[in-house]
Amino acid sequence: MKRLKINRDYLITYGIVIVFYVIMSILKGTNNLSSLFKGLLVPLCVYMIMAVSLNLTVGILGELSLGHAGFMCVGAFSSAFFSMIMKDSITNPIVRFIIAIIISAVVAAIFGILIGIPVLRLRGDxxxxxxxxxxEIIKNIINILYVGKDADGIHVSFKDAASLGMGEDGKIIINGAQGITGTPNDSTFTIGIILLIISLFIVLNFMSSRSGRAVMAIRDNRIAAESIGINISKYKLMAFAISASLAGMAGALYAHNLATLNALPKNFGYNMSIMILVYVVLGGIGNIRGSVIAAAILTVLPELLRGLSDYRMLIYSIVLIGMMLFNSSSKAEQWKAKFSPAKLIKKHKTVKEAE
Amino acid sequence: MSFLNYFINGLSLGSVYAIIALGYTMVYGIAKMLNFAHGDVIMIGGFAVYVCTSSLGMHPLIAVLISIVVCTVLGITIEKVAYKPLRKASPLAVLITAIGVSYFLQNLALIIFKSDTKLFTSVISIPLISLADGKLVITGETIVTIIACLIIMVILTLFIKKTKAGQAMLAVSEDKEAAELMGVNVNRTISLTFAIGSGLAAIAGVLLCSAYPTLNPYTGSMPGIKAFVAAVFGGIGSIPGALVGGLLLGIIENLSKAYISSQMADAIVFSVLIIVLLVKPTGLMGKKMSEKV
Incomplete structure (x- = not known):
């Protein structure tokens, strides 16, 4: 019986995403969507996938990660690099993009494992x-990375474009701080939504799998979990790598939506990681559906406030603080407990019984 | 000689980091929270001095005092409004609130002062010292920064060791409940910590802007993160740790800028942090914590 309920809960999550997709597609098809919103559709998917991915680390694994944008960065650059090389070899954009996404997920997962092995030994802050x-290191290294391609193959340098030593037909693919220019524009809203559903499917199924339960046991009580024979490092690393690979996928989607991809503090720095963390916390830690909804609302909110120009980010920050205070402060808790529907009904009943 | 030059400049930058890191470490030690808005208090401190000297034509020293007062009041206000109601909430909720406060301060500054970078006139009027036939040049800012950092360290250590309020701070950081039972006013102690941390941030802001004479609403965010790294590096919660962490970080950053690559400096700083934490998971001077089952 319990199992059935869980599945229904998951179906609601998928349902919300599909309904959202249908509504947006109809609005888009009937030209009721402003160009601003049209441009926002793919980033919206990127942020929703990022939020789901980070929620796996923060909510399910219970470890605070402030560098999630780094994995997105790795995914973005590896997939864009692949697309640039294969631009002429694979002409079918969908096939090329699918391979690029798989590459981004694999590369990000490898980074997740490499970084996870040392990092997951530490705790808390x-x-x-x-x-x-x-x-920050990933972002920094990408900014000094130069990669070019000519008849001899691929050249890599960490100094400048000139020291690549390429032949006459050489073409620079990653140009240091200028990044990658001319990535094919393969990302669409439909692919974004499909990727989001795949991410949801992976995370939700992971949560109800044996491994997922092991991860949650570690989160709730590490020592108890260890004492019943759960391999802590293995399961932590597994969750971290899955989370990283989903972030990589989001990165691929992000990269193929832009003409020029470069690693700025704005898109791949800690600011981005923190922004995604805000989605996760406001959506509810460990609540996957909440992450998706919070990411959608908080991405659209600043755009809706655009009319207020300079004041919009100020209002955004006030809303953020206000929401946190309302959600978590002890006074608000008391207030909510006083006026909660369940309590009011109970009160009503006791009054009746007394009568 | 050039090595010595870079080293001294690194020491000066490190002193600024150390002063900022003190604010982080004290707040962390007592409230167990990462105060992400600390870097933006630095920026506000810088702007306060800028307004006082450039627009109102005040004497630099008075401007610095006003800036300290502004930041102290700001720090206490932030604590009262945003952090105090969340005393019992999860650490993550407090972290997000701190991020919200950080956004708020940045955007407030953006509206008041606009996004263009202002040229900050140094408040320090000590001439530079030239040694060994001009091969070794030490600016007045460098000297003042290093001396200020040392004075602050000494005063702070004495304050915590010798005064009742300082002892109360130690007690609260050890065990909040026990301190409360012993008659320590926990709320007032936490406010005092925020006040001191923010006052120090104002000083750091002035020193930072005097050495690197630009100012915009995002000035504080990168030094803030670096100082946070410095605090973790030295062992968060430990005051001597903040000094050591800050100085080391400044020196490493300047030397790698000079000898390896200026673009890689940040990556090197962060790599050193990672290596230190992997070897010593609680930082250089952090307390070892044993775990109870």
Whole structure:
């Protein structure tokens, strides 16, 4: 019976995403969507996938990561690099994009494992600061990475474009801080939604799998979990790598939506990681559906406030603080307990009984 | 000689980091929260001095004092409005609120002062010292920064060791409940910690803007993160740790800028942090914590 309920809960989540997709597609098809919103559809999918992915680390694994944008960065650059090389070899954009997404997920997962092995030994705030450090290092290295391609093959340099030493037919693919220019524009809203559903499917099924239960046991009580024979490092690493690979996928989607891809503090720095964390916390830690909804609302909110120009981010920050105070402060808890529907009904009943 | 030059400049930058890191470490030690808005208090401190000297034409010293007062009041207000109601909430909720406060301060500054970068006139009027036939040049800012950092460290250590309020801070950071039972006013102690941390942030802001004479609403965010790294590096919660962490970070950053690559400096700083934490998971001077089952 319990199992059935869980499945129904998951179906509601998928349902919300599909209904959202249908509504947006109809609005788009009938030209009722402003160009601003049309441009927002793919980033919206990117942020929703990122929020689902980070919720796996923060909510299910219970470790605070402040460097999630780093994995997105890895995914974005590896997939864009692949698309640039294969631009002429694979002409079918869908096939090329699918391979690019798989590559981004695999590369990000490898990074997740490499970073996870040392990082997951640490705890709490120390883990958070090290993930932040890794995110910044990834961004920094991409900014000095030069990769070019000519008849001899691929050249890599960490100094400048000139020291690549390419032949006459050479073409620079990753140009240091200028990044990758001319990535094919393969991302569409439909692919974004499909990726979101795949991410949801992976995370939700992981949660109800044996491994997922092991991960949650570690989160709730590490020592108890260890004492009943759960391999802590293995399951932590598994969850972290899955989370990283989903972030990589989001990165691929992000990269193929832009003409020029470069690693700025704005898109792949700690600010981005923190923004995604805000979605996760406001959506409810461990609540996957909440992450999706919070990401959607908080991405659209600043755009809706655009009319207020300079004041919009100020209002956004006030709303953010207000929401946190309302959600978590002890006074608000008391207030909510006083006026909660369940309590009111109970009160009503006791009054009746007394009569 | 050039090595010594880079080293001294690194020491100066490190002193600024150390002063900022003190604010992080004290707040963390007592309230067990990462105060992400700390970097933006630095920026507000810088702007307060900028307004006082450039627009109102005040004497730099008075401007610095006003800036300290502004930041102290700001720190206490932030604590009262945003953090105090969340005393019993999850650490993550407090973290997000701190991020919200950080956004708020940045965007408030953006509206008041606009996004263009202002040129900050140094408040320090000590001439630079030139040694060994001009090969070794030490600016007045460098000297003042290093001396200010040392004075602050000494005063702070004495304050915590010798005064009742300082002892109360130690007690609260050890065990909040027990301190409360012993008659320590926990709320007032936490407010005091925020006040001191924010006052120090104002000083750090002035020193930072004097050494690197630009100012915009995002000035505080990167030094803030670096100082946070410095605090973790030295062992978060430990005051001597903040000093050591800050100085080391400044020196490493400047030397790698000079000898390896200026673009890689940040990556090197963060790599050193990672290596230190992997070897010593609670930072250089952090307390070892044993776990109870």
């Amino acid at each position: 120390y883990l958070a600061i090290v993930t932040l450090a890794f995110g």
